[in-house]
Amino acid sequence: MQPTTKALMVQGTTSDAGKSVLVAALCRVLARKGVNVAPFKPQNMALNSAVTADGGEIGRAQYVQAMAANIPASVDMNPVLLKPNTDMGAQVIVQGKAVADMNAIGYQSYKEFALPFVMDSFHKLQQQFDTIVIEGAGSPAEVNLRENDIANMGFAEEADIPVIIIADIDKGGVFAHLYGTLALLSESEQKRVIGFVINRFRGDLSLLQSGLDWLEQKTNKPVIGVLPYLHGFDLEAEDAINSSQVTQGEAKLNVVVPVFPRISNHTDFDILRSNPDINLRYVGPGERLDRADLIVLPGSKSVRNDLAHLREQGWDKDIARHIRLGGKVMGICGGYQMLGKSISDPLGIEGEAGSSDGLGYLDLMTELAAEKTLTNVVGTMTLQGLQTKVKGYEIHAGVTQVNEQPLMTLSNGQTDGAISDCNQVIGTYLHGIFDASGVLNTVANWVIGDNVTSINHTKNQEDAINRIADAVEEHLNLKLLWPEMD
Known part of the structure; x- marks a missing residue:
């Protein structure tokens, strides 16, 4: 039987735009509605990893996303994990196991080597789940990396799936980020972008409306929604160190x-x-x-x-x-x-x-x-x-x-x-x-x-996932992603 899985890919204008968190949130929203959903990231580059129940290694972001989907994590959710061990080299982990060093594979032949494993894992998930929410890596606008890309549009084109692009307004220049990213894509890649999400907005949304209207007019793509800045929000970072903490006054x-x-x-x-x-x-x-x-x-x-x-x-x-x-x-x-x-x-x-x-x-x-x-x-x-x-x-x-x-x-x-x-x-x-x-x-x-105070880490993670999922349900027009959604 041919897979009938529906899939959606979240790509970002930059690293740390909010891709990992949005994928986790969408997985939780769909899981709440009884959808059998799984996360997927074709290629991850991170030194934060986790061990799956089947004894493999994947990025921790996908481990948390699987938690958001209420399913056990598996190696197929992150078939290629690159773990940098020097400024120029990285250990290559394929479907949970370390197989080679990036220098040994060679960058020019990397896509030929890695893409079959990526597609194999994706097809396995297609057979098991109703919907797959996919996370890109970095930005699809890195034109120097396009030829060997399997993490963003290279995968989206191969798998023939729709894409949304998220940008962090807290970094500044959000409209330039979104407009410029779209402009740097090929014609076929632009066609598969179905809309934009703006992340971490503070203040009165009416003050942003003229910019949203301009972006939609210029790109002919809808803004699916604007997510608010959530103060105190804390979910495991994919790679960047989060040094924020709650200590107030004298610590023990x-x-x-x-x-x-x-x-x-x-x-x-x-x-x-x-x-x-x-x-x-x-x-x-x-x-x-x-x-x-x-x-x-x-x-x-x-x-x-x-x-x-x-x-x-x-x-x-x-x-x-x-x-x-x-x-x-x-x-x-x-x-x-x-x-x-x-x-x-x-x-x-x-x-x-x-x-x-x-x-x-x-x-x-x-x-x-x-x-x-x-x-x-x-x-x-x-x-x-x-x-x-x-x-x-x-x-x-x-x-x-x-x-x-x-x-x-x-x-x-x-x-x-x-x-x-x-x-x-x-x-x-x-x-x-x-x-x-x-x-x-x-x-x-x-x-x-x-x-010291006892902290329930699992509950903290669940609370954070539910908090961002609530924000997604309130602020995104999910019918633009899944028209049949109640």
Whole structure:
């Protein structure tokens, strides 16, 4: 039987125009109406990723969009994920598994290599779902990338689907962005654009009306709606670090996270940002790792290079001073590896082959291997004599030999992580570790001997999805997208 799936693609005038959030919102709106809907992104470039139930790796944005659609995430929702490991190179993940380095494939032959996998995954979703809401990447107006494009109009043309274009008015120049983007498309691409959405508008809509009328007259395309700026709206960012937080007044717990050039899965810290008892501070080049109760070394897509960066910034000296004064340090995934004695990469998995001395605070040694660990896990963490249920996910190429007391016991009987003899340094491979109820309190007690406010991260995500879905239902003319919609 031929698929009868209806599909719609959301493209943006720029990165961070609101594509990911709009796709999540449309998925939730349709799911509320009983439509069997799935998200899809042909190609994603991001260092924030998630592990699906079928044991593959996809961008976290698609994971959240699947949550919005009330379905489990699968590798077919993001068939190609590019994870940059240098300024010029990226690991290429196809249908959930790392298959090659971008340099090995070659940019000129990339589309020929990747497009069949993209279309295969899209067709699989077509067989399973009534509607697919598709997210583009960056902007379709990058004329220098058009020949090898599979992420925007290259995919839309191949799949023969309609497109809407979203622009962020908060960036300024929204009409130039929309008009110019359309003008830079080919004639056939322009024809498949069915309308525009303006995002993050503040103020009286009547003041914008003359501009909307001008845009519709100039392009002969409708403005489907104008979404308001939602104050306090917080949904996982696809890649850019969100440093906004709710702390007001004196925080109980001060947490500092150094930002590596290849920092990965910084969404681990979203729940810290949303806690009123925590002051979370991201530290960049030229800044110090100071004024902290807890320093957390985050994940990294290029651990040895990011460790070298850490030393170049003098952060190793900041960490040593912090520990000498009684402070606590935690490492997650790549940050956990850095805390050990050595990291070796004999196959050049993340860059030039070789070995690096670790920071030496944990008695462990890591060797990067070709086979990646991708798994969702649950277990029990033991810290300060307290046993706390944990859950999270592992995404790493390292195989680590640990000669320390483990931090946790997993449900499969294996252990994870380590606790130093001095009880000041801990590490784990688990991303999302703070999301489990109780873990943050256990860590806070370890650091400052006090509890912090309990936050339900899953509920926060659901509330954010529902909030943007409500705004979409109120402010967009959805009948322009789906005429049969009630």
